[in-house]
Amino acid sequence: MIIIGEKINSTLKSVRPAIEKYDAAAIQSLAKRQSEAGASYIDLNAGMFYQDEPDRLEWLVKTVQEVVSTPLAIDSPNPKALLRGLQANKNGKPIINSITDEKERFDAVLPLILEYNTSVIALCMDDTGMPETEADRMKIAESLISKLTKSGVKLDDIYIDPLIRPIGTGSHYGRVAIETMRMVKKEYPDVHITCGLSNISFGIPLRKIMNQAFLVAATAAGMDGAILDPLDKKLMTFLYAAEALIGRDDYCMNYLTQFREGNLVE
Numbered sequence: 001m002i003i004i005g006e007k008i009n010s011t012l013k014s015v016r017p018a019i020e021k022y023d024a025a026a027i028q029s030l031a032k033r034q035s036e037a038g039a040s041y042i043d044l045n046a047g048m049f050y051q052d053e054p055d056r057l058e059w060l061v062k063t064v065q066e067v068v069s070t071p072l073a074i075d076s077p078n079p080k081a082l083l084r085g086l087q088a089n090k091n092g093k094p095i096i097n098s099i100t101d102e103k104e105r106f107d108a109v110l111p112l113i114l115e116y117n118t119s120v121i122a123l124c125m126d127d128t129g130m131p132e133t134e135a136d137r138m139k140i141a142e143s144l145i146s147k148l149t150k151s152g153v154k155l156d157d158i159y160i161d162p163l164i165r166p167i168g169t170g171s172h173y174g175r176v177a178i179e180t181m182r183m184v185k186k187e188y189p190d191v192h193i194t195c196g197l198s199n200i201s202f203g204i205p206l207r208k209i210m211n212q213a214f215l216v217a218a219t220a221a222g223m224d225g226a227i228l229d230p231l232d233k234k235l236m237t238f239l240y241a242a243e244a245l246i247g248r249d250d251y252c253m254n255y256l257t258q259f260r261e262g263n264l265v266e
């Protein structure tokens with residue numbers, strides 16, 4: 001599983017003040033801990049700072065790469081902020097989080113992918129919004145993959161995010177996300193699939209349980225990336241168990257290694 005550590009995000013009540021005060025030590029601690037917990041990417045999001053998001057994002061990039069060499073997921077809908085993050089990046093090939101099939105956003109973000117040779121998370125939404133059905137999400141995924149590959153982006157650099165809507169706001173949203181993943185994986189086995197897991201449980205009790213169940217179901221449908229909290233040992237335990245169960249972990253080697261290192265919990 002390609003784990004994208006979500007903790008350095010300005011929407012988090014516990015993290016926002018650290019970004020506000022330019023508290024490098026607090027941000028660096030989150031980066032180090034996520035990296036040690038197995039994050040393949042560290043997501044950086046300064047979106048709550050509307051006025052100076054580009055400055056804050058650049059500061060996050062510089063601050064984090066002083067202590068880890070883990071590649072970065074530069075998380076913003078704002079091409080100006082993405083550009084500043086990419087210019088500051090030294091941690092190897094980053095992932096842009098994200099592009100959509102909205103015309104203006106697509107046209108603004110595509111040149112950044114090409115110029116900075118990045119991977120990219122592509123969200124299943126376009127100028128008509130977030131479609132309700134898996135068929136309509138699949139159409140957007142196809143459009144994004146077709147346009148990106150025609151522009152020279154490799155399949156292996158594309159991460160489709162079906163966009164997860166809270167299960168409490170529509171009983172079909174879990175199925176729509178999972179079926180979109182299954183369809184994308186079948187049609188494009190070389191494309192990656194990821195999502196922000198915790199959106200599924202927004203507004204309902206025992207959120208962690210719902211996130212864990214969704215992680216397992218999505219993994220079984222072909223999801224091979226996830227934006228999640230790698231410091232959550234229980235969630236990580238489900239992740240390693242799910243990978244073993246669907247045949248992505250020969251002889252449960254990784255599961256056993258994680259167990260021996262004390263990373264799994266009951």
Ligand code: THG
Nearest residue numbers: 006009011012013014097098121161195196198227
């Ligand atoms: N897809 C993509 N990128 C994304 C998202 C997505 N980036 C942002 C977000 N969604 C994923 N990142 C987070 C980061 C933290 C939390 C959830 C998603 C989180 N939220 C708790 C909550 O919602 O209650 C805690 C909030 C708090 O402490 O203030 O932890 O879907 N491509």
